[in-house]
Amino acid sequence: MNKYICVKEAFEYIYIGHGQKKISLDELRDLQEYLEKTIPANKNALDIKHNKFRFINYVGIISINNFTIEIIPKISLSNDEKQDKKILLDMLSKCSDIELSIDNSIDSNIEKCNLIELIANKYLDSLIKELNKGNFHDYINKEENIKVVRGKIMFNKHIKKNNFKKGKIFCSYDEYSDDNLLNQTFKLACIKILNKVQDIKLKNKTKKSLSILGNVSNESKSNEIINNIKLNNQNKRFSNVLQLAKFILLNLANENSSGSKNGFSMLFEMNDLFEKYIGKIVQMLCCKNNKKAITQDKRNYLLIDTKNNKKSFNLKPDIVIEDNNIPFMIIDTKWKAVEYNSKSSYQVSDIYQMYAYANAYKQVKKVILLYPSLGEEKEYPSWKLINDDNKFIEVKTVRLDSYKNTVNDLEKIIYD
Template identity: 35%
Template sequence: MKTITLREAFDWIYLEEQLTKVEWEHLTQFLEQKYKGENVVEYGNRRLRFINMVGVIQLKTVRVEILPKLDLDQEEMVLNRRALLNMLSLTKQLPIQLNDRTLSQFENFDLTHVLAFLYITELFKAVKRGLYRSYTTKSENINHLKGRLLVSPHIRKNAFTSVHAFCEFDELSPNVPLNQVLKVALNIIFPFVKYSALKTQTFMILEMLDEVDDCALNTTMLDHIQINRQNQHFEPVFQLALAIIRSTMMTTGANSQIAFSFLFKMNDLYEGYVGECLKRVLAPTGLKLELQHRGRKLLVDMNTGRETVQLKPDFVVSRWEKGIPEPIVILDTKWKNFLYRSQPSDIYQMYAYITSYETAERCIILYPKVNENSVFPRWRVPGSSSVKQIEVHTIRLDRIMNTIEDLEKILKNC
């Protein structure tokens, strides 16, 4: 199977050079149907690239993997894939915790393989501990009395066969919704498994799930599956199964080439990741962290006297003063490369924040670290009663501990 790996908002996919006309049509139809009206694709002359979108799109004959653009020099994509897996793991978009060892193991494999490997190995571990079974109600014509006799169907079925009884009874069975979901997800991901060891594990799991029906799933069924003490060891792999199932494209009509997609908006993923890291940094300090803060408005309408133009910084860090949180640092994430002379809109936005939050002393823009530049601009707000400043910083995304270390340095002495 052909695999195309590219960097979001950087690399292009070309018609005929990389995709056949049929593959191109199916890919563009999928993007137009799923992301209609959203600015996630830029089209050029017989080419396209993804904007603010990472993940994988799996067609029948080609796999398109979109990675963050952190390493712009190397072709191996190792740093980019490691950063994506790191962010997906911490934000629970990939509901399996990955440590440095597993990140190193997966950074050379495309995202479809990583997803398949994680799901199959975690499912194999879970089912080896024993399948989850629950009582289900069955109605069956059997040769002995069991449960309660259903008189009307018994008469219809057994008027001339006295040795049978049509009964309704409860039976402990593995054919329950949880196991059905696990089997459906396994069948979705199995066609894209490349390695014999994973295929062997898959066949062993399917043999264990032999009594579990293949069934069509719907949202209501998924929402009603309960995790309890008896099946809690299945929870991580169940969450991974849901991620696989919910990312599946229902193959209909002209789009039957689409197998599944596993895509994430990079702005949201980056913001969520930074938020999780900030929680860890600030937990020992006693400072309060607020996400998507809505406590200030920019202007006052002179006709009505009402405040207008809602401000919504990504993060506000506050200290407690007489039981009331007092904002001291405002942080905003920007998923793009920092270019000193080409980002005035970001600075204007930070100026609005720092002047509207009277007690805030620092306003920080956080960009992803792309190169080794270590000196970034800082501005003082003129005319402010206290020393207010706007700062630019970058943070590493390849490992959680690197991100936390960078944030600790940035927020030192808060």
Template identity: 35%
Template sequence: MVEIGWGKVRFINYVGTIQLSQVQIDIIPKLHVDALRGRAALVNMLTAAGYVPYLIGSTSLLQVAEWDILEFIAWAFVRELHDQIVRGAAADYQLMEENIGKVKGKILTVPHLRNNFANPTKVYCGFHERTIDIPLNRLFKCALEYLRKKIRTRELLQQVKHALSFFDEVAPIFTVDSKLLDSITFDRQNRRFEGAYELAKLILSRMSVLNRSGSQASCSILFEVNRLYETYIGKAMRSLVTDGRRSVYLQHDQVRLLKNEDTETYNIPLIPDIVVGEMAEDGSERWTTIIDTKWKLPHYQQDDLYQMYAYVTAYPDAQQAILLYPRSAEAVEQKNWSVPFAPQKKILVRTVRVDTYENTLEDLQALIG
């Protein structure tokens, strides 16, 4: 959502980049930190959540965050593509037809007679030949050509041009649609290129023309930040729960708030962002911890508490329901409440660091024990 006011444009619930011919807008998390650290937090969440499938160590985050978002995605794409190309470019066998002076493959009778009726020195053959001029590489070349026109950082631009040199024998394509992007399939021969393909798809699917005249090409790569934060926390939680005794569910939908006495049906599904289940001694599963992620400064509202109250009371085994906010530079007091008729059930307000994945894991580990 975009809110346009006098002398300002505000992007609500989105992060990413919009690049026009003369202007680029980077939308980074508002965590009351400087722009570099805000961009580093965004890069951390994008990579750890799998939105940008190229993992970066925490020591490299600030260095990578010096680039804008498009350049970061371009860097990840070129690095991933280069890592695979040096092992051998993606290739496939394609049926070729050629009128040549010796038999190769098999003779194609009909075109042979048509082309060589009066020329016994030629034979029209069909044969399979290994080639890198395949749809996957055409998409890679298209993404690289697009980045070559958009990237401004000299070092990164040189990397893009170097990667392009591997695709000289690949035919260019000038239009890309969702049908072409979704037509690529992977098997054991080319699966190692899947990460590079996902990055190329991210770049090519966000190429657009925003202005009505169509004269200024633009690229908009935007992510819905609430969903990104929820996915990021969910993946971090799942990486922590590896003991086989606990499970982590995202968008859990197994509990209803009310029972309709007239129809004997359960109504109003509750769908918390994250639910942690634990195995009981009798082998049954108890849903003990509920987490609702909130991408905003940790100033809870009464509606948030009503929501958590519904969760912690509707889940019979729930011990705690947690409102989880990203930690900012602003100091925030933790809050703790208990349900009067069930004091063992707690409603908590907590924050988690998102600057690095390691810090997020550390905070979540302290949270769930």
């Protein structure tokens, strides 16, 4: 029987032992080996204590052999697991430009389905809906040895291939076919899903989709090819389906954990996800108010090398907000809990970094350290620069328990 455990990132521990909600030492070793192969070497996903461990920095799902762990962010203020999953899906949707709106089908399944199953269900429903209208066909160029002339004869290849053969001609021709790159991508996403889900209804949906795509080949494609697929007027109805297929193929990792042991995962670094989510909303708010928000701005440097007079130590604040091309605010996101006057809440190095931003961006008036709100609203620190009474470094929080609250909080931070 597959063991399933759901925990909140950085807040809940998994205990080492035997039982449905515990992990054995062997399982923990398998988990560590798998993570070493699937996340960057300079990143850390586990915080291991005596007889327990927790996930830090990463959310998503990981499955190895007979156990599956789902890690969700601590977002809702009422410890609502269902709400946390909803908001995670919304964050992924906004950051990946895919349609993962919480409709009735997702809302009714969110408690009994894991992250992969929810996304797969949305993808398969969208795919089947479009395939029922008809498979997409396109002209595909083929080159092969055939018995009759079709298209044009490739003379150089014909001579090379058929020097000692009679009755065949090497031709290049266009064939109107559903075995095209778009449908191949859809099929690859279905195949990847099929071996990753346990739900019978979901497996049957996947098999139905594969049956409709029966004439389509399933050769693997590189991430670059998948990323560069473009739609036109003939196939734009598949736009949302394609974004979901890309999301599944590019994020669903499938690696050997150790020896013959197999695992798969869909993990997201929360620092990056939080930064991208806030960046998307700030850009939307600025666009509505004739302002401009630049993410990962690289225009300024900290120092100049005296030997070659070249700029050194590029500063890259998360978000720079401009009015008429003049920067007036910087927002830097930090995914961690913050409490007023608590030394453990914010690192001194973060304040030094904000000070560097304030000095490098001469016209900026406010530099904001932005944290997620995980409790009641409080008054957070605000510092004025010693040599400039018009520049401030401030700590702010933003609610993530609903998209509306996030937008409202950011609007107040930017415009109040």
